[in-house]
Amino acid sequence: MIEARQLSFRVRERELVRSLNLRVRPGEFTAILGPNGAGKSTLLKLLCGQLKPTTGTIFFAGKPLAEWNARDLAKYRAVLPQQSAVPFDFTALEVVLLGRSPYGDAGSQEALAREALRMTDSEHLADRVVTTLSGGELQRVQFARVLLQIGWKPVSDGRCLMLDEPISNLDPAHQHGALQVARNMARRGVTVLVVLHDLNLAAQYADHVLLMKQGAIVAEGAPTEVMTADRIGEVFSVRARITKNPLCEAPAVFVELPPR
Amino acid sequence: MRTLVVLLAVAFALESHASDRIVSAGGAITETIYALGAQDALVAVDTSSIYPEQAAALPKVGYSRALSAEGILSMKPSLVLVNADSGPTEALNQVEKIGVKVVRLPNEHTVEAAENRIRVVGSEVGKTEEADKLIAALRDDLKVASESAGKPETAPRVLFIYTRGGGLMNVSGKNTAADAMIALAGARNAVTDYEGYKPLTAEAAVAAAPDVILVTAKGLESAGGVDELLKQPGLTLTPAGQARRVVALDDLYLLGFGPRLGKAALELGQKLRASPGLAQK
Amino acid sequence: MVVAALIVAAIGSVIVGLSLGAVRIPPGEILSILWGKLTGAAASGTHDAVLWHLRAPRVVLGLMVGAGLSVAGALMQGLFRNPLADPSLIGVSSGAALGAVFSIVLGGVLLPTLPFLHHAGFLPMAAFAGALGVTLFIQRLANTSGYTAVATLLLAGVAVNALVGAVIGFATFLATDAQLRTLSFWTLGSLGAADWKIVGIALPFCLGLVTLAPLFAGALNALSLGEAEAAHLGYAVERIKGLIIFLTAAGVGVCVAYTGIIGFVGLVVPHLVRLMIGPDHRWLIPGSALLGASLLVLADTTARVIVAPAEMPIGILTAAFGAPFFLGMLLRQRRKALWS
Numbered sequence: 001m002i003e004a005r006q007l008s009f010r011v012r013e014r015e016l017v018r019s020l021n022l023r024v025r026p027g028e029f030t031a032i033l034g035p036n037g038a039g040k041s042t043l044l045k046l047l048c049g050q051l052k053p054t055t056g057t058i059f060f061a062g063k064p065l066a067e068w069n070a071r072d073l074a075k076y077r078a079v080l081p082q083q084s085a086v087p088f089d090f091t092a093l094e095v096v097l098l099g100r101s102p103y104g105d106a107g108s109q110e111a112l113a114r115e116a117l118r119m120t121d122s123e124h125l126a127d128r129v130v131t132t133l134s135g136g137e138l139q140r141v142q143f144a145r146v147l148l149q150i151g152w153k154p155v156s157d158g159r160c161l162m163l164d165e166p167i168s169n170l171d172p173a174h175q176h177g178a179l180q181v182a183r184n185m186a187r188r189g190v191t192v193l194v195v196l197h198d199l200n201l202a203a204q205y206a207d208h209v210l211l212m213k214q215g216a217i218v219a220e221g222a223p224t225e226v227m228t229a230d231r232i233g234e235v236f237s238v239r240a241r242i243t244k245n246p247l248c249e250a251p252a253v254f255v256e257l258p259p260r
Numbered sequence: 261m262r263t264l265v266v267l268l269a270v271a272f273a274l275e276s277h278a279s280d281r282i283v284s285a286g287g288a289i290t291e292t293i294y295a296l297g298a299q300d301a302l303v304a305v306d307t308s309s310i311y312p313e314q315a316a317a318l319p320k321v322g323y324s325r326a327l328s329a330e331g332i333l334s335m336k337p338s339l340v341l342v343n344a345d346s347g348p349t350e351a352l353n354q355v356e357k358i359g360v361k362v363v364r365l366p367n368e369h370t371v372e373a374a375e376n377r378i379r380v381v382g383s384e385v386g387k388t389e390e391a392d393k394l395i396a397a398l399r400d401d402l403k404v405a406s407e408s409a410g411k412p413e414t415a416p417r418v419l420f421i422y423t424r425g426g427g428l429m430n431v432s433g434k435n436t437a438a439d440a441m442i443a444l445a446g447a448r449n450a451v452t453d454y455e456g457y458k459p460l461t462a463e464a465a466v467a468a469a470p471d472v473i474l475v476t477a478k479g480l481e482s483a484g485g486v487d488e489l490l491k492q493p494g495l496t497l498t499p500a501g502q503a504r505r506v507v508a509l510d511d512l513y514l515l516g517f518g519p520r521l522g523k524a525a526l527e528l529g530q531k532l533r534a535s536p537g538l539a540q541k
Numbered sequence: 542m543v544v545a546a547l548i549v550a551a552i553g554s555v556i557v558g559l560s561l562g563a564v565r566i567p568p569g570e571i572l573s574i575l576w577g578k579l580t581g582a583a584a585s586g587t588h589d590a591v592l593w594h595l596r597a598p599r600v601v602l603g604l605m606v607g608a609g610l611s612v613a614g615a616l617m618q619g620l621f622r623n624p625l626a627d628p629s630l631i632g633v634s635s636g637a638a639l640g641a642v643f644s645i646v647l648g649g650v651l652l653p654t655l656p657f658l659h660h661a662g663f664l665p666m667a668a669f670a671g672a673l674g675v676t677l678f679i680q681r682l683a684n685t686s687g688y689t690a691v692a693t694l695l696l697a698g699v700a701v702n703a704l705v706g707a708v709i710g711f712a713t714f715l716a717t718d719a720q721l722r723t724l725s726f727w728t729l730g731s732l733g734a735a736d737w738k739i740v741g742i743a744l745p746f747c748l749g750l751v752t753l754a755p756l757f758a759g760a761l762n763a764l765s766l767g768e769a770e771a772a773h774l775g776y777a778v779e780r781i782k783g784l785i786i787f788l789t790a791a792g793v794g795v796c797v798a799y800t801g802i803i804g805f806v807g808l809v810v811p812h813l814v815r816l817m818i819g820p821d822h823r824w825l826i827p828g829s830a831l832l833g834a835s836l837l838v839l840a841d842t843t844a845r846v847i848v849a850p851a852e853m854p855i856g857i858l859t860a861a862f863g864a865p866f867f868l869g870m871l872l873r874q875r876r877k878a879l880w881s
Contacts, residue, residue: 070775
């Protein structure tokens with residue numbers, strides 16, 4: 001469970017997040033949606049402690065984030081930031097095993113690491129050197145690493161997975177694969193918070209959607225409630241139509257640019 | 261080549277007394293040892309020991325300021341003669357600590373230092389009489405040099421250029437070996453407004469207006485001869501450049517302040533005054 | 542396995558370093574001299590003195606400096622997330638040299654009356670301060686983006702090296718101290734000053750660096766993923782960065798204070814170790830310490846022997862091997878598009 005009260009973040013004169021209140025519930029897949037510059041990644045960085053809020057407080061599992069010991073926190077919460085290059089020739093398996101850093105038992109967890117790789121359909125990459133992987137392959141390996149960090153057994157202790165655009169480099173099959181893994185984590189009791197760009201994938205996998213614009217949450221709730229044609233049109237400055245996804249019960253969004 | 265050096269070293273080692281093995285780290289020191297006739301005891305020299313030619317064939321212990329303790333010790337010396345500014349200090353201290361006598365000789369650019377060096381080397385190698393004779397001869401030469409110099413106001417103005425090639429040319433100001441030599445030769449340094457060496461600039465050369473340009477033989481060679489040297493910006497506009505008055509002497513002879521100091525001063529004075537066209541001035 | 546081979550190599554380098562030199566000492570005599578030292582027999586003879594007061598401290602200093610520079614290189618590369626971060630290339634060694642020169646000028650010319658300036662520990666402390674200053678400066682430069690761009694790092698190094706070169710040139714021009722006047726000592730390095738006293742002063746610094754560095758192996762592995770990633774994995778990144786900077790500056794500072802700038806060691810050695818056993822810092826750090834110690838002792842032995850009885854500046858040798866390495870790595874990084 002993550003909670004934020006009166007959260008603001010200002011850089012010089014620009015207010016990137018403005019007095020925002022939110023609660024991310026355990027056992028749910030929560031997606032943060034919004035146009036570029038809406039403050040999605042900033043919000044995620046604030047919630048995971050990478051950025052310090054200008055005002056407001058964040059609570060993780062009921063305790064203010066600042067009071068958490070870094071290592072304890074790392075056992076309960078894994079964060080996947082946006083893509084960054086790895087400068088040294090680690091193998092994919094070695095990178096995944098870094099997920100066990102907070103426990104100090106990386107040496108004995110190879111089987112578990114391979115299982116994490118299997119969950120992201122990248123077991124065959126285990127012995128590849130990460131500097132030779134494609135963007136999508138590296139993203140799957142990094143995803144496996146954060147999975148290994150908090151584990152995937154059913155939990156009741158408020159574990160949390162925070163992903164910043166985890167599927168930006170993936171092909172459709174792997175996009176669905178990754179989001180399915182994230183949703184399964186939520187089904188097992190984990191708090192899952194994901195920044196996404198693809199409205200239809202969000203509609204398909206999220207239990208709860210936070211729609212952001214200009215640093216504020218303009219709507220939140222189940223995808224069917226939040227994703228109306230008017231609201232999507234207004235937030236994203238497009239003309240939108242909503243139908244029903246023929247493959248599942250989720251709403252399906254079609255958009256075009258408004259006439260000038 | 262290396263085997264030759266080793267063979268020579270062995271030959272010298274056999275020739276000299278077992279107890280008398282000298283390492284010299286200074287061109288003027290080496291020259292003094294030869295002048296005193298003590299060269300049989302010399303087993304190794306530094307890279308500045310280029311005169312006499314035989315010295316250059318001895319094993320080299322490196323640059324006088326970058327000596328190696330073990331390198332010196334490997335020559336099994338009984339006496340190490342170095343310049344006051346030879347080093348590194350630690351290396352020489354280590355050699356001393358191991359029980360080898362290290363004598364540091366003054367190497368300022370003065371007649372006193374030159375005489376002192378001859379005297380000390382002479383007493384260290386047991387040639388005090390020869391040293392006294394050498395000093396007397398040096399004084400005689402210097403006396404002749406100063407007597408043959410004309411009145412100070414008519415003495416030629418000399419610009420000393422130090423170069424090692426690569427287009428880098430330095431001009432000596434006051435308190436340099438060249439400045440002292442020019443004075444001993446009865447001439448005037450054309451540059452007196454700074455101490456030490458400064459890079460040659462066209463305007464400064466013209467302002468100095470030298471009657472003669474003085475260089476070392478190696479310097480002239482590295483500059484590519486008189487013609488190339490005079491192509492340096494500014495030099496053509498000086499009286500020396502116009503009349504192509506360039507004097508060159510061997511490096512160690514001119515600047516070493518060794519036992520040939522008197523002769524060098526004498527010869528320099530003669531050459532400077534004998535430069536073509538200068539007499540009419 | 543590889544580590545065992547590296548230990549053997551280090552022992553071998555010590556044997557070679559003790560055996561070879563301008564003075565020829567037969568192996569049997571070396572053993573008997575060393576045995577004499579162990580049993581406390583009285584020292585006598587030139588060979589004994591050469592071995593015990595010239596070669597032995599030099600070999601020990603070589604081991605320490607080789608290990609120190611290599612571990613400092615490995616730490617710095619992990620910290621800056623860039624395999625080209627080498628103390629000599631990015632200006633940290635120059636900073637240390639500046640500190641050392643400053644302390645000598647201060648101690649010898651400006652303030653000869655202040656007793657603390659003549660304390661044996663002042664020189665390495667000043668060098669440490671210089672190294673720390675440059676590292677902090679470069680870290681501040683690097684801090685703006687998540688990882689350190691090669692260009693930023695190397696350009697900063699060029700600037701610092703040029704600045705320090707000018708200041709050292711000026712100081713050597715001013716100073717009368719014989720050691721200062723040999724500019725080549727600072728630019729090309731030499732182990733020629735080694736004696737047991739210097740070994741004694743440098744030992745705690747180098748030993749501290751080499752024994753404490755492995756404590757940061759896990760953090761450096763995590764840091765390879767990025768600073769944010771390392772923080773999310775539970776590491777107190779800012780504190781760890783501070784400690785690593787402090788540690789590398791201390792190691793580089795003391796090495797430079799007594800042996801000048803020996804370039805490329807911190808670049809080449811960790812790179813070779815990565816080729817042998819991979820980038821995992823848990824092995825990279827001890828591996829670099831061992832290989833660096835061996836290679837520097839061998840390089841110094843070569844420098845002592847190759848033009849005997851003269852000596853070649855060791856920096857010429859390390860640069861001859863290191864510079865082509867560096868160019869190769871630069872090309873490789875360019876291809877990987879990390880150049881930005």
